[in-house]
Amino acid sequence: MKIHQMHDFHLKDESDFVQTQQSLKHKITLSHSITPNSINTCAGVDLAYWEQDGEPYGVCSIIVIDADTKEVIEKVHSMGKISVPYVSGFLAFRELPLIIEAAKKLEAEPDVFLFDGNGYLHYNHMGVATHAAFFLNKPTIGIAKTYLKIKGCDFVMPENEVGAYTDIIIDGEVYGRALRTRRDVKPIFLSCGNYIDLDSSYQITMSLINQESRLPIPVRLADLETHVLRTFYQKNHV
DNA sequence: GCGACAG
DNA sequence: ATCTTGTCGC
Numbered sequence: 001m002k003i004h005q006m007h008d009f010h011l012k013d014e015s016d017f018v019q020t021q022q023s024l025k026h027k028i029t030l031s032h033s034i035t036p037n038s039i040n041t042c043a044g045v046d047l048a049y050w051e052q053d054g055e056p057y058g059v060c061s062i063i064v065i066d067a068d069t070k071e072v073i074e075k076v077h078s079m080g081k082i083s084v085p086y087v088s089g090f091l092a093f094r095e096l097p098l099i100i101e102a103a104k105k106l107e108a109e110p111d112v113f114l115f116d117g118n119g120y121l122h123y124n125h126m127g128v129a130t131h132a133a134f135f136l137n138k139p140t141i142g143i144a145k146t147y148l149k150i151k152g153c154d155f156v157m158p159e160n161e162v163g164a165y166t167d168i169i170i171d172g173e174v175y176g177r178a179l180r181t182r183r184d185v186k187p188i189f190l191s192c193g194n195y196i197d198l199d200s201s202y203q204i205t206m207s208l209i210n211q212e213s214r215l216p217i218p219v220r221l222a223d224l225e226t227h228v229l230r231t232f233y234q235k236n237h238v
Numbered sequence: 239g240c241g242a243c244a245g
Numbered sequence: 246a247t248c249t250t251g252t253c254g255c
Contacts, residue, residue: 049246088243117244127244148244
């Protein structure tokens with residue numbers, strides 16, 4: 001699929017990152033309604049890391065599935081050296097190069113992308129899911145497994161029922177949603193990525209849950225795939 | 239020095 | 246994210 005080139009990632013330091021995030025946050029659009037009925041395909045994105053000769057490497061997997069049958073339609077991946085260290089709040093700058101490289105290989109044009117990380121639920125509303133949308137030009141959804149605390153605000157634990165949730169409201173603004181996708185499991189932290197509203201993100205996410213995981217199917221599949229790919233590349237000493 | 243910390 | 250054994254539950 002075609003990628004909209006926004007900016008490169010040869011940024012110098014964290015102040016560069018912050019400037020990039022703040023220049024993009026005003027372009028976020030969260031008003032589009034895109035329900036499960038209006039999508040045919042959705043993609044899950046995830047990365048895995050390892051070290052080789054003292055250097056960090058990563059692999060990114062994108063899995064596209066049919067929204068109705070849940071069957072895998074396409075899978076692509078990218079692999080390479082990682083040049084940006086992980087710093088909370090700047091995950092996008094670390095992961096986007098490989099994400100973009102993998103997305104370029106997609107033959108399909110998924111209707112929505114689900115990420116393993118936050119979107120709008122972020123210090124600058126610019127988690128990896130939101131940031132990625134400017135390159136993909138497609139609706140994106142953020143799915144985090146642990147809570148990123150912002151401005152000291154905790155989340156309210158949702159009831160132990162499938163689909164139960166509590167909105168994460170900070171300074172009167174809804175940042176995201178603590179969501180119990182299955183009973184007796186920890187909640188996930190859902191937030192808009194971009195070009196989609198929170199209720200649609202919720203509906204799509206819940207429509208992609210099965211008994212295998214608390215994570216939506218495409219994200220879970222991408223997670224599993226990155227582990228397989230990592231084992232392969234480690235063994236073959238790339 | 240201590241606590242916090244998406245992946 | 247990754248490093249790792251056993252263990253509880255369906």
